[in-house]
Structures are given as structure tokens and as C-alpha cells.
Amino acid sequence: MYFCKQHINDKQFNIRMRKLFVTICMMAMTMSVMAQSKVYFTKEITPESLVKIHKALGCEAKGRVAVKISTGEGGNTHYLKPTLIRQLVDEVNGTIVECCTAYGGSRQDPKKHWETIHDHGFDSIFAVDIMDEFHDIRIPIQDKKHLKYDIVGEHLANYDFMINLAHFKGHAMGGFGGVMKNASIGVASTAGKAYIHTAGKTDDAKIAWGPDYLAAGKTQDLFLESMAAAAQAVHNYFNGRVIYINVMNNMSVDCDCDGHPAKPELQDMGIMASLDPVAVDQACLDKVFNYQGKPGDDNKPLIQRINRQHGTYITDYAEKIGFGSKKYELINIDK
Numbered sequence: 058m059y060f061c062k063q064h065i066n067d068k069q070f071n072i073r074m075r076k077l078f079v080t081i082c083m084m085a086m087t088m089s090v091m092a093q094s095k096v097y098f099t100k101e102i103t104p105e106s107l108v109k110i111h112k113a114l115g116c117e118a119k120g121r122v123a124v125k126i127s128t129g130e131g132g133n134t135h136y137l138k139p140t141l142i143r144q145l146v147d148e149v150n151g152t153i154v155e156c157c158t159a160y161g162g163s164r165q166d167p168k169k170h171w172e173t174i175h176d177h178g179f180d181s182i183f184a185v186d187i188m189d190e191f192h193d194i195r196i197p198i199q200d201k202k203h204l205k206y207d208i209v210g211e212h213l214a215n216y217d218f219m220i221n222l223a224h225f226k227g228h229a230m231g232g233f234g235g236v237m238k239n240a241s242i243g244v245a246s247t248a249g250k251a252y253i254h255t256a257g258k259t260d261d262a263k264i265a266w267g268p269d270y271l272a273a274g275k276t277q278d279l280f281l282e283s284m285a286a287a288a289q290a291v292h293n294y295f296n297g298r299v300i301y302i303n304v305m306n307n308m309s310v311d312c313d314c315d316g317h318p319a320k321p322e323l324q325d326m327g328i329m330a331s332l333d334p335v336a337v338d339q340a341c342l343d344k345v346f347n348y349q350g351k352p353g354d355d356n357k358p359l360i361q362r363i364n365r366q367h368g369t370y371i372t373d374y375a376e377k378i379g380f381g382s383k384k385y386e387l388i389n390i391d392k
């Protein structure tokens with residue numbers, strides 16, 4: 058009888074302990090969601106400030122470091138210049154990485170892409186890698202709402218760490234381009250770009266832009282959701298060994314992928330950096346939307362471009378799938 062009673066007590070104790078454990082886990086998850094990500098900011102846009110804000114993150118870039126940028130379409134002059142990023146790339150002994158485009162122009166064909174890289178002065182200063190020059194690979198994706206996998210440049214597997222160094226500006230299709238676009242469309246191969254732009258309908262760039270495939274207009278949100286999912290896939294591929302930097306200069310309504318971009322109407326604002334991609338893109342959006350513009354320094358055109366494409370939705374969806382948080386603490390490193 059004593060054994061039976063003791064057995065029942067032990068069973069009840071175990072049940073209580075399980076309930077307590079679940080409660081603690083739920084509290085920890087709630088606290089994690091409520092916690093604000095840190096976003097660092099500087100008004101200075103210089104080679105020195107890029108190194109400074111990178112160090113402020115407290116996350117050392119180790120091993121083989123990929124520095125993901127856009128080298129810019131032929132004819133574009135708004136991309137991040139080699140002279141601006143050189144100190145940071147040298148600091149981490151990084152390799153500039155990029156993939157070919159999916160829309161023609163000067164960077165879809167690898168041979169023309171190398172010519173553009175050379176014309177823009179990157180290969181004379183840095184090691185440069187067109188990651189999908191020869192092949193691409195499929196990597197796992199967490200959010201499978203539209204995509205079954207992410208198609209990226211084969212050479213992504215050659216790196217241990219990524220510095221996502223994005224130029225924050227407008228974009229004709231995404232509304233704006235920041236670190237999440239740089240991680241998704243930017244790291245995707247030509248086939249991968251087609252796959253994201255069509256929200257998983259095809260990876261054939263020859264047909265992706267047709268009305269039966271392209272996720273745009275009424276299906277625009279499917280494209281934005283696919284970008285968020287693909288960016289998360291790259292982050293997970295590196296097991297979180299990624300830092301995110303947005304440089305807010307030359308903020309045209311058009312992307313660096315446009316060979317004839319509109320002239321920027323908004324003055325340069327600075328640099329944002331974080332370990333949380335959602336937070337740093339959200340911080341840049343807030344900076345633009347809350348700015349008090351004036352003649353010669355007008356934020357309205359960029360806001361109109363972002364709103365036209367429902368661009369802010371990408372941070373909503375990215376937060377929803379657990380990629381990061383829209384809540385952040387802004388830390389000014391100039392003070």
C-alpha cells in the first residue's frame with residue numbers, strides 16, 4: 058500500500074515538474090519576443106565609421122568571410138564604392154560575393170558581370186567571387202509557404218561567415234532594398250531569383266517575368282513573403298553567423314540593379330547595423346518615414362515608392378516567421 062501511494066505521489070510530482078518546466082519555457086519565449094534587438098547607428102558614412110559600427114556589434118567575423126554587396130549594374134553610380142568599404146573588407150580579410158541577375162543587363166551573363174565588376178573598380182582591390190558563375194545549390198528553407206528550398210550560388214558553401222553589407226534605397230519591385238533583399242535576391246542564383254520573384258512557380262528566368270508567373274500587383278505580398286523566407290534560409294545556413302549593415306546614402310527610389318536610376322532626392326542619413334536583420338531594416342524604414350523633409354531633402358518620393366509596392370510588409374512577415382523583431386533599441390555610437 059505504501060509503495061502504491063509513493064508511486065502516485067512521484068507521478069504527481071513529475072506532472073507538476075513538467076508543468077513548471079513548460080511554464081518556464083513559455084515565460085522565456087515571451088521574454089525573448091519582448092526583448093528589443095540592438096540597432097547601432099552613426100551619422101558618419103566613412104571607411105572608418107564602417108569599421109567602428111562593425112566592431113560595435115561585438116561579433117567577430119571568423120574563418121572565410123563573405124562580404125555580400127551589390128557591385129551595381131552598368132551605368133549605375135549609386136552602389137557602395139570600393140573606397141568606402143575597403144577598410145572593413147580588409148579588417149575581416151573578406152571576399153566580395155555576388156550572384157548573377159535574372160533580368161538581362163550587364164550582370165546576368167558571368168562574362169559581362171566580370172566586366173562590370175572591373176569597370177566599377179572592385180576586382181583591382183578585393184578578391185571577388187561570383188558565387189553562381191558555374192553552378193548553384195539548393196539550401197533548406199524554414200518557411201515553406203511558397204518556396205520548397207532556396208537556390209543560391211554554389212560557392213556559398215565556401216564561406217563560414219557573412220557580412221551582409223547592403224545599400225539601403227528604393228526598389229522598383231520590392232519597394233525598398235535593405236539587408237533582407239541583399240540576403241534573399243542578392244544571394245540567390247539566376248534561377249533562385251526567378252524562383253523568389255514568382256513565389257515558387259518557376260526557376261526559369263526566361264519565363265519568370267511573364268504575367269502567369271511573376272508575383273506582382275495583386276500577388277505582390279507573395280513575392281515579399283518569399284524574399285523574407287529566402288533571407289531566413291541564408292541566415293540559418295550560416296547558423297546565425299551573419300552581421301547586417303545598411304548604408305543609407307544615395308537613396309534613390311531605384312535600386313543599384315537599375316542602370317539608369319532616378320537621382321536621389323533624400324540626403325544621406327548614416328549607417329545602421331545589427332545582428333537582427335528585421336530590426337535593422339525596420340530602423341531604416343522608421344528613419345525615412347519619420348524624417349521631416351524639406352526642399353532639396355525630400356523623403357516623400359522614397360516613401361511613395363515603398364508604399365506603392367507595399368514594401369514595409371516584408372518586416373511584418375519576417376517577424377511573423379521568427380526571423381527577427383521589429384522592436385529595437387537604437388544606439389547612437391557617435392555619442
